[in-house]
Amino acid sequence: MHSLDSIYLLLGFVEIALVIFIQWQLYTINIIRTFSIGSFLMAAFFLVAGLVSKEVYILTLAFLTAVARGWFIPRFLVKTLKRETWREREVKPVLGVASSIIGSLLFAILGYLIYSLALQPYMSTNLAAVPIALMLQGAFLIISRSNTIAQLIGYLVMENAMYMFGYIFPELPFIVEAGIVLDVLGIVMISGIIIRLREDSLQNGDSEFNELRG
Amino acid sequence: MEWIYILPVLITGGASLLCILPFLKFEEDISVAASILALASSIYVATLPDHVNAFMHVDGLSKIFLIMISAIYVGVVIFSIDYIAHIENKLFQMNFYFFLLNLFVLTMLFTVIVDNIGLMWVGVEATTLASALLIATENEEAAIEATWRYIIIVSAGLVVSLIATIFIYAGTGTLSLSKLLAAHPTSQIVAVGAILAVVGYGTKAGIFPMHTWLPDAHGRAPAPVSAIFSAVLLPVALFSIVRIIGAAPILGVQDFAFWLGFLSVAIASLMTFSQRQYKRLFAYSSIENMGIALIGISVGGYGFVGAIVIIVAHAFAKSATFLLSGNVLAAYKTPFISEVKGAYKKIPLTAYLFSIGALAVTGAPPFGSFLGELLILAQVLKSFGIVWTVVLSTFIVIAFLGVNYRVARMVFSEGSSGSESDGDADHVKSPVAVAAINLALALLTTFALPVIYKML
Amino acid sequence: MLLLLSLLQLTYILLLAPLAAGILAKIEEVLESKKGPSIFQPYYDISKLFRKESIVPSAASPFFRVAPYITFALYLFLTLVLPIITAFPLTFGPVVDFIGGGLVFGAAAAIKKLAAIDSRSNYSHLGTSRSASIGALSEPIMLLIFIMLGVLSHTNNPYVINNILQTSQTWYLSLIHWFVSAAFFMVLIVETGKLPIESHGFGELGMIGQAMEMEYSGAELALYKWGSYMKHFLLMNVFMNVFVFPFFVPMQLNVAAIFWYMFINFLKIFLLLIVFALLEETVSKYRLFKIFDFVAVSFVFAFLAALVFYTTSSIGGM
Numbered sequence: 002m003h004s005l006d007s008i009y010l011l012l013g014f015v016e017i018a019l020v021i022f023i024q025w026q027l028y029t030i031n032i033i034r035t036f037s038i039g040s041f042l043m044a045a046f047f048l049v050a051g052l053v054s055k056e057v058y059i060l061t062l063a064f065l066t067a068v069a070r071g072w073f074i075p076r077f078l079v080k081t082l083k084r085e086t087w088r089e090r091e092v093k094p095v096l097g098v099a100s101s102i103i104g105s106l107l108f109a110i111l112g113y114l115i116y117s118l119a120l121q122p123y124m125s126t127n128l129a130a131v132p133i134a135l136m137l138q139g140a141f142l143i144i145s146r147s148n149t150i151a152q153l154i155g156y157l158v159m160e161n162a163m164y165m166f167g168y169i170f171p172e173l174p175f176i177v178e179a180g181i182v183l184d185v186l187g188i189v190m191i192s193g194i195i196i197r198l199r200e201d202s203l204q205n206g207d208s209e210f211n212e213l214r215g
Numbered sequence: 216m217e218w219i220y221i222l223p224v225l226i227t228g229g230a231s232l233l234c235i236l237p238f239l240k241f242e243e244d245i246s247v248a249a250s251i252l253a254l255a256s257s258i259y260v261a262t263l264p265d266h267v268n269a270f271m272h273v274d275g276l277s278k279i280f281l282i283m284i285s286a287i288y289v290g291v292v293i294f295s296i297d298y299i300a301h302i303e304n305k306l307f308q309m310n311f312y313f314f315l316l317n318l319f320v321l322t323m324l325f326t327v328i329v330d331n332i333g334l335m336w337v338g339v340e341a342t343t344l345a346s347a348l349l350i351a352t353e354n355e356e357a358a359i360e361a362t363w364r365y366i367i368i369v370s371a372g373l374v375v376s377l378i379a380t381i382f383i384y385a386g387t388g389t390l391s392l393s394k395l396l397a398a399h400p401t402s403q404i405v406a407v408g409a410i411l412a413v414v415g416y417g418t419k420a421g422i423f424p425m426h427t428w429l430p431d432a433h434g435r436a437p438a439p440v441s442a443i444f445s446a447v448l449l450p451v452a453l454f455s456i457v458r459i460i461g462a463a464p465i466l467g468v469q470d471f472a473f474w475l476g477f478l479s480v481a482i483a484s485l486m487t488f489s490q491r492q493y494k495r496l497f498a499y500s501s502i503e504n505m506g507i508a509l510i511g512i513s514v515g516g517y518g519f520v521g522a523i524v525i526i527v528a529h530a531f532a533k534s535a536t537f538l539l540s541g542n543v544l545a546a547y548k549t550p551f552i553s554e555v556k557g558a559y560k561k562i563p564l565t566a567y568l569f570s571i572g573a574l575a576v577t578g579a580p581p582f583g584s585f586l587g588e589l590l591i592l593a594q595v596l597k598s599f600g601i602v603w604t605v606v607l608s609t610f611i612v613i614a615f616l617g618v619n620y621r622v623a624r625m626v627f628s629e630g631s632s633g634s635e636s637d638g639d640a641d642h643v644k645s646p647v648a649v650a651a652i653n654l655a656l657a658l659l660t661t662f663a664l665p666v667i668y669k670m671l
Numbered sequence: 672m673l674l675l676l677s678l679l680q681l682t683y684i685l686l687l688a689p690l691a692a693g694i695l696a697k698i699e700e701v702l703e704s705k706k707g708p709s710i711f712q713p714y715y716d717i718s719k720l721f722r723k724e725s726i727v728p729s730a731a732s733p734f735f736r737v738a739p740y741i742t743f744a745l746y747l748f749l750t751l752v753l754p755i756i757t758a759f760p761l762t763f764g765p766v767v768d769f770i771g772g773g774l775v776f777g778a779a780a781a782i783k784k785l786a787a788i789d790s791r792s793n794y795s796h797l798g799t800s801r802s803a804s805i806g807a808l809s810e811p812i813m814l815l816i817f818i819m820l821g822v823l824s825h826t827n828n829p830y831v832i833n834n835i836l837q838t839s840q841t842w843y844l845s846l847i848h849w850f851v852s853a854a855f856f857m858v859l860i861v862e863t864g865k866l867p868i869e870s871h872g873f874g875e876l877g878m879i880g881q882a883m884e885m886e887y888s889g890a891e892l893a894l895y896k897w898g899s900y901m902k903h904f905l906l907m908n909v910f911m912n913v914f915v916f917p918f919f920v921p922m923q924l925n926v927a928a929i930f931w932y933m934f935i936n937f938l939k940i941f942l943l944l945i946v947f948a949l950l951e952e953t954v955s956k957y958r959l960f961k962i963f964d965f966v967a968v969s970f971v972f973a974f975l976a977a978l979v980f981y982t983t984s985s986i987g988g989m
Contacts, residue, residue, distance in 0.1 A: 102967040119407045127982045161372045170385040177333030184340040198359045
């Protein structure tokens with residue numbers, strides 16, 4: 002097997018383990034930092050892959066990953082936390098921590114099953130199993146938490162998974178790529194506004210929304 | 216003369232720019248003018264022949280959507296002027312509201328004319344961006360919570376459809392819609408991509424199992440925003456599914472879409488019975504309608520025509536209903552069904568139109584939605600046999616009863632607060648007129664069937 | 672010759688297990704800038720306990736009295752079958768495989784729990800129920816770990832696994848091996864009662880293992896203590912010799928090499944003790960319910976190893 006592919010798998014499973022770690026953590030600051038580490042690891046991989054293959058596309062990907070998701074977004078999210086960042090934590094997860102850890106694992110396995118049923122015959126390597134698993138784990142993180150930032154991190158994990166897909170499959174046309182990056186940045190900015198508003202409003206009262214039942 | 220096809224997009228783009236400029240104070244007038252111009256140019260485009268080049272793909276379906284979006288746009292802008300001005304504690308100023316509204320329409324118009332499934336994705340995702348803050352126009356906890364759920368669930372769903380786009384690109388080497396429609400790729404990787412696309416765009420269209428954001432967003436958004444969401448945003452997401460299934464008409468994908476649509480209809484029709492708020496009730500009715508439309512898209516043939524008819528009729532009827540629900544909310548100051556009584560005395564015009572609208576959105580004859588449902592059921596009977604057709608019809612009837620029973624209770628029950636038409640909300644004639652026109656258009660859809668059929 | 676080596680291994684563990692416990696306590700105290708007890712303190716404790724009188728609760732059955740002897744014997748048996756100072760099977764090596772060893776550990780734990788229930792003491796019952804509910808989760812993980820090792824080496828034999836990891840760089844560096852090791856490390860913390868799980872003070876509400884021997888005294892308590900030192904020492908040896916650092920374990924029958932390795936082995940254990948001490952000094956105890964989160968993560972690691980295996984296997988291993 003190509004050595005770069007081995008590193009890809011190594012990275013992929015480390016990312017999966019990091020998502021499990023995020024699922025374990027209840028303190029928001031730890032979640033953000035873990036995500037940042039995961040993004041930097043991915044950026045490092047893209048850097049190496051770009052240098053080996055000498056493709057500007059992958060180097061751009063490395064740069065974008067490091068700057069946007071390793072540095073800027075985590076920083077932005079930490080800023081949206083209140084002054085005493087270490088206090089900020091998930092009060093009432095939707096699912097218990099132990100069961101959500103197992104749930105995340107089950108989703109990773111489901112990802113592998115989906116891959117092996119639907120895609121394996123058409124692939125020369127097994128690389129694509131990792132991003133599918135990671136994507137489902139990200140989705141599960143969104144479902145299993147009620148903390149806004151944890152949910153946003155879940156979305157960003159899905160996005161990281163998408164970039165890992167981007168490495169396996171041929172590059173998309175530039176205009177599409179640019180549109181995607183702009184959209185994602187927009188989503189994060191809008192989310193930032195909503196997070197601010199939401200944290201403010203949650204301070205005032207209970208977080209049970211009877212109006213949104215049913 | 217190619218630019219003429221992007222005229223509606225240009226007009227709304229210009230309007231949103233003018234709205235955000237701080238020194239201009241005519242955002243209402245600009246928006247009304249823009250919407251009417253956009254409608255006029257859309258109708259003009261519809262008379263022109265189909266046009267396909269490297270960037271655009273304007274065919275009959277695009278034209279129907281262009282007209283539908285612009286028509287709803289006109290009504291919503293006119294209704295918004297008064298309604299939004301009366302909201303206390305707004306999240307932002309009026310001009311920013313109109314800026315977002317115009318931008319929102321722009322992204323939808325853009326989505327239906329591009330010839331690139333990657334850019335189509337960008338367009339659908341941009342609708343999320345432009346519309347998210349609109350839900351939170353009323354700056355209160357539940358609205359912000361609903362906005363958040365909308366953003367996170369829809370974005371997560373759209374990541375799935377982005378993967379789908381990448382898969383289709385990997386399987387075919389092109390993103391061009393016209394090339395895909397000509398080639399009809401059937402490889403397995405494209406099939407997987409198409410299934411993921413159905414799931415991803417289905418999230419945005421309120422298709423089971425990722426429909427949960429929809430009642431929250433529709434329930435909490437101001438009436439005009441609910442109207443434009445339900446009437447055209449959901450169909451634009453379905454439009455993407457139409458394109459993907461049209462490009463890759465693979466049997467497994469169509470079956471998958473059918474069952475998702477079926478489950479949406481089933482869940483939504485059962486959920487109508489447990490609703491306590493009228494806007495959420497209509498939100499579930501939207502899910503049901505989108506489910507039926509998805510079934511129609513998946514079975515093809517007459518079912519597809521039926522799906523388009525239902526989408527158009529539902530757009531007009533549902534926008535009217537949501538606009539009227541804004542009037543009800545203004546008159547009674549409560550979102551709960553049980554607290555609205557005797558509306559026919561208090562706000563007669565609104566109340567009667569409201570009950571007609573409820574009939575229209577649930578597929579009562581002679582409205583277009585009835586015709587659409589008939590066409591779809593006929594095709595389902597042909598493809599899936601009598602049993603599933605009967606089950607599906609049962610769910611449709613359940614939804615009909617669930618919605619209309621409650622609306623009838625709201626309108627015709629003897630109210631305790633029986634003050635004769637205090638006219639506080641009803642005196643505003645223009646919103647009622649907008650709703651009436653939209654309902655008339657929903658009725659007209661029935662007679663427009665030959666035109667729609669010809670355009671497809 | 673093999674029999675002699677077996678006896679040597681037995682003596683090695685019997686004698687050095689308390690020392691390891693003493694060293695750990697000493698390092699921790701030093702890290703807290705205290706002087707700490709002598710590293711031979713566990714020996715003093717044991718010898719003192721042997722000279723004390725045994726008191727048995729009046730409600731207990733004779734089983735209560737016998738249990739410490741049985742468990743001690745089981746641990747003694749385990750010392751004969753695991754790769755501690757040699758990487759080739761000694762006389763009793765072929766008797767059990769990894770799963771068999773796991774069963775013997777399990778049997779010892781079960782007997783201990785039964786005896787604790789037999790004491791009819793509330794504290795013992797508390798410890799038993801806690802230990803049982805955690806064990807119900809951690810033992811399947813153990814099994815999963817052994818299965819993964821079996822997948823790796825096509826055998827359940829700890830000696831073979833050691834040899835494979837010692838010789839094959841591919842397997843040693845593979846992610847499967849490291850995920851399994853991580854899982855085993857976490858289970859090791861649970862089984863040896865180290866800090867995020869259990870703290871070692873008296874009258875502690877969160878006590879698990881300690882509570883079970885609450886009613887013992889005299890020689891029985893001494894045997895329990897000695898037995899658990901041996902258990903910890905054995906598990907640490909398995910962790911170091913089979914999982915993390917399988918190198919230097921002599922694969923050929925060479926008395927000088929084995930003699931030297933005994934020192935190297937203790938050095939390995941010493942390194943692990945330092946890691947444990949640092950861990951114990953930096954983390955605080957989990958609340959009882961968070962232990963399950965910890966165990967769940969360990970389960971995930973063991974299972975991820977399987978996922979890695981399937982992802983990499985069809986394209987020829989990493």
